[in-house]
Amino acid sequence: MKSLELLTTTTYNAPSAVPARRHKANGTATAALLIQIASEMLTTSPTLRKRLGVTLTDLAAAEKVRKELTRKGL
Numbered sequence: 001m002k003s004l005e006l007l008t009t010t011t012y013n014a015p016s017a018v019p020a021r022r023h024k025a026n027g028t029a030t031a032a033l034l035i036q037i038a039s040e041m042l043t044t045s046p047t048l049r050k051r052l053g054v055t056l057t058d059l060a061a062a063e064k065v066r067k068e069l070t071r072k073g074l
Contacts, residue, residue, distance in 0.1 A: 028073035035066040 039059050042049050049055070 026073060028069045032066045032069040032073065035062050035069070039063055039066070 039062050042052070042054055042059055043056075049059075
């Protein structure tokens, strides 16, 4: 009989008093982050850079744009 007691399930009622909050999007911060991620990926992968036709000069220019976006976002 004890084995039957172990199989009983309990339900969990999440507190419904707390409303779900959505993160407010910040377009310039998101764009800066995406540029940073792409730049890091392309910097470390010469094969990917060659396939996309991106040079290190292009990545330096993208870094300048990222820094400008970061300044505007503040």
